[in-house]
Amino acid sequence: MPAPKVAPDSSRRSETARRAILAAAFDLVGELGYAKLSIEGIAAAAGVGKQTIYRWWPSKGALLFDAFLALTTDGGQGGALPDTGDLAADLKLVLRDTVDELHDPRYDLPMRALHTEIVHDPALAADYATRLDGPVRELKKERLRAAQRAGQLAEDVDLDVAVDLIFGPLLNRWLQRTGPLTHGYADQVVDTALRGLRPREA
């Protein structure tokens, strides 16, 4: 074996530095955007040596991801989706909230940055699927399952496809700016996804 690149001993790790780095990363990407974000800048803003970043994160994307995760976990509502019994209303509520969040400049740039890294880095994408998207998707599917039990959703629908249909369009429109991101659009997506495109049978 040619020097297995011993993993750093995380027990000695400075929690202060870690937090400062994640905070600086999140702040800076919000200020400067993805293109102008640099490890050097993050290190300086965090009052940290560059090596401390390189020691613990394999890539800028991984760092960005952790910064996101820290944020989500810390203030995370973590809760399940609302269930008032009216599936359409509940979904519209959630999607409208998402619309609002995507309009928040505090999240806009960092999330765009994260998505960029995911697009180009399969390892990060896997991490994202496991640790961020996965849990959230599970909550969504849980709500849909409840709807199935309540007879509001077809039994034979693949829940992953359902989630893609309901939650994907918003993300697309936001990332690609193919159209305005409004509450109205959120409602239309929910209605259309639930009802389907075909005409009602007479």
Next chain:
Amino acid sequence: MPAPKVAPDSSRRSETARRAILAAAFDLVGELGYAKLSIEGIAAAAGVGKQTIYRWWPSKGALLFDAFLALTTDGGQGGALPDTGDLAADLKLVLRDTVDELHDPRYDLPMRALHTEIVHDPALAADYATRLDGPVRELKKERLRAAQRAGQLAEDVDLDVAVDLIFGPLLNRWLQRTGPLTHGYADQVVDTALRGLRPREA
């Protein structure tokens, strides 16, 4: 007026150089990926001075976009979507083709690169919407309109929303690698989008 930054006189422009640059850009992004793509590299590969690139394109994204556009236009099928009378079958055909294309390494990296630039550059996004996505979307909507006339699609469906529902999920899954991108998935998306999520009324 704040320094009008006179546009260069495009009548003097070298068509040879333009083509070499677009070809080099497309080839290089396919070879190296987005992260390692450099203007310097493109210039060298195209046998062109860097200034010739900076003179005519405002950003790496714009160049990438033009490279794409040139490709699409040149070999473009340009044609409308198939219309056999069976909407679901036709859509599945198109989506399956898209799946295959997204698996083609020749397009994978360049398209990821382009999408990245679009995510971060509103001006480019607008250009994309107008010149690439727009026309294609129009073709899609045309097929859907035909389906409406044939009574296969509800009259009151917003066609843009419909397009988003049908064609968006594939793109999302490809970009974010949230799941395998298969013909089966394409079929499921079409069926689910058309039929809707709700149980059939008895």
Next chain:
Amino acid sequence: MPAPKVAPDSSRRSETARRAILAAAFDLVGELGYAKLSIEGIAAAAGVGKQTIYRWWPSKGALLFDAFLALTTDGGQGGALPDTGDLAADLKLVLRDTVDELHDPRYDLPMRALHTEIVHDPALAADYATRLDGPVRELKKERLRAAQRAGQLAEDVDLDVAVDLIFGPLLNRWLQRTGPLTHGYADQVVDTALRGLRPREA
């Protein structure tokens, strides 16, 4: 013969352009200094195409030289050195004038630029020797010859060496800034050169 690079037909030459170029060159080198002087800048300042400069001058140095020559010729006093019969006094007068001229910011930068080019370009140096330094040196030698006839200068002195001794030190001190350039220094040089360094014989 491999394409003898036909010389341009100077009969068609635009006198307007020529003058504008020389004036712009002189002005710009005075403003910006040698290092920041560019052909492109001169062409722009003169309202002239770059090619018009490249057509008529082989190098930046040659152009600079012509600019100098034009200036000297136009306003040139051209006259001989003063001859009041008192060699030392006459030389001091001339050297003091030189000191003043070298302090004139209007001439300082351009002359430094010209000297730089001469140092590095033998062809230009030859031109300089023939067309600028030569005539002036001849006038100096003429004055010294008169002094010889008047018994104020040794008959066996090499006049070129004499000129070097009298006029060189000022130039050196100015170019290399090895000391202050004053009237007093000019006087000292003349006295010392004339009298020699040896003690008077008792």
Next chain:
Amino acid sequence: MPAPKVAPDSSRRSETARRAILAAAFDLVGELGYAKLSIEGIAAAAGVGKQTIYRWWPSKGALLFDAFLALTTDGGQGGALPDTGDLAADLKLVLRDTVDELHDPRYDLPMRALHTEIVHDPALAADYATRLDGPVRELKKERLRAAQRAGQLAEDVDLDVAVDLIFGPLLNRWLQRTGPLTHGYADQVVDTALRGLRPREA
């Protein structure tokens, strides 16, 4: 205080890099001449990043100067001028050596380059005066002082002026190529400077 531009910590400086840079600079200017000397070229030849040059030297001239200084110091004879008791003979010896050195292609181009930079950069000129010209000039004056003590040089001669008269003409003729640079010329300069231009009194 307007941005103190903190000086780099020279204790961390790499001696290897420093030496490689100075050597490369000296070699390259000898090969290519001043005009074609580039920081980029020096960095490449020295196997060094450009930044390492920009970090430690403020200008190309300063680097050139250090390259010279290193050379002089390393192999420097450092010694005083010869003193056989015969001032004229000793000076001729030294000047003839200088003539030979100025004909040595190994020194010609680098010295011309250095002089060019000095002419245009007062800060560098000051450095030159202090660290290179100064010490050498002191040695020259020391020899002249000895001559004064031996009664071979007038007591009231300003030694700086004397040095200028004796050593300046060679430099001038070399830089401006106003005439051939020979041993004979060196001898003539010494004789004329010592004896003066005036006829001997009967």
Next chain:
DNA sequence: GAATAAGCGAGACGGTACGTCCTGTCTTTAC
């Protein structure tokens, strides 16, 4: 007086170098 040819302003071109910024590695010093 029409044809032809040169000079002209303009500016795009393939290049080189600039000086800056950042990368990821390495070394030094302090804790």
Next chain:
DNA sequence: GTAAAGACAGGACGTACCGTCTCGCTTATTC
């Protein structure tokens, strides 16, 4: 052995000019 600090080799950035070239236009010959 981690951390802050920062020098290092390397490489891309976007800009400025280089010297060449080609474009229409103007201006002189020359037939």
